[in-house]
Amino acid sequence: MSAQSHPGRSVRVHRTGMTLRILTAGALFIDAGVHLHLAPGYQAGNPAGIGQGNLFLLEAAAAVLAGLFVLLRGSRLAYAVAFVVALSAFVAVVLYRYVDVPAFGPFPAMYEPVWFFEKTLSAVAEGAGAVLAAIGFARAGRRTGRTTGSPS
Amino acid sequence: MIAGRKLSLLWVVLVLFWTAGCAGGSGSPASTSSPSAGSMTGTAAVTITIKDFAYGDPLSVAPGATVAVTNIDTATHTVTADNGAVFDAQVKGSGGTATFTAPTQPGSYPYHCTYHPNMHGTLIVK
Numbered sequence: 001m002s003a004q005s006h007p008g009r010s011v012r013v014h015r016t017g018m019t020l021r022i023l024t025a026g027a028l029f030i031d032a033g034v035h036l037h038l039a040p041g042y043q044a045g046n047p048a049g050i051g052q053g054n055l056f057l058l059e060a061a062a063a064v065l066a067g068l069f070v071l072l073r074g075s076r077l078a079y080a081v082a083f084v085v086a087l088s089a090f091v092a093v094v095l096y097r098y099v100d101v102p103a104f105g106p107f108p109a110m111y112e113p114v115w116f117f118e119k120t121l122s123a124v125a126e127g128a129g130a131v132l133a134a135i136g137f138a139r140a141g142r143r144t145g146r147t148t149g150s151p152s
Numbered sequence: 153m154i155a156g157r158k159l160s161l162l163w164v165v166l167v168l169f170w171t172a173g174c175a176g177g178s179g180s181p182a183s184t185s186s187p188s189a190g191s192m193t194g195t196a197a198v199t200i201t202i203k204d205f206a207y208g209d210p211l212s213v214a215p216g217a218t219v220a221v222t223n224i225d226t227a228t229h230t231v232t233a234d235n236g237a238v239f240d241a242q243v244k245g246s247g248g249t250a251t252f253t254a255p256t257q258p259g260s261y262p263y264h265c266t267y268h269p270n271m272h273g274t275l276i277v278k
Contacts, residue, residue, distance in 0.1 A: 045267030116270030
């Protein structure tokens with residue numbers, strides 16, 4: 001059963017793939033936007049080590065690059081990068097919300113036991129981005145397997 | 153059909169994430185309990201204690217009173233009046249202290265932290 005014999009299905013699969021790429025990238029861009037917005041204040045308030053605001057800028061840069069990668073390529077590697085970026089950010093925000101992790105290495109103490117709109121928005125975007133990237137990774141893997149496994 | 157079902161599932165997951173996140177954290181964490189809490193008269197100093205990114209209960213002070221601020225958090229905070237430059241104090245973290253003079257005009261003065269947009273408090277001058 002090739003895609004050529006089911007053109008309707010092929011179009012639907014393509015649309016789903018594009019939707020997934022846009023949603024994943026969108027989640028990462030929201031995450032990046034929030035971090036960019038909060039970075040100056042957090043840098044001034046917590047400049048120890050590398051500075052919390054600078055960490056926010058690094059996270060924003062990673063999220064933008066991963067989002068663009070997924071948007072433009074939609075490959076398995078792109079989804080893997082997006083997954084790592086989104087999940088690491090999600091774990092970090094939840095960890096520092098609930099656990100008073102002391103400063104270590106270049107990382108300052110960033111314990112902040114509250115939720116507020118921007119923080120919640122970025123956490124939701126990161127969590128959603130990780131889930132979407134995982135789904136995209138699985139789909140891209142199946143597609144690759146089908147392509148390489150199909151008789152020529 | 154399968155792709156359509158997966159897309160629907162995707163939306164459900166997104167909505168669930170959104171709902172869970174909003175339920176857990178929307179709104180300001182700063183306390184807005186009874187304005188009478190922490191009331192003090194005269195010109196003696198009263199103290200705003202910043203802990204866990206919150207200012208605590210609103211304080212009532214006399215016009216022109218000295219207000220002390222203690223910051224228990226690790227991060228530096230500010231006590232900055234929302235309305236112009238009525239008062240603005242920066243307090244370093246890990247037990248840092250600062251003072252400022254309360255306005256001489258009676259009224260309610262909301263304030264915030266310049267660095268952390270979720271932090272809001274109120275100083276009542278009467």
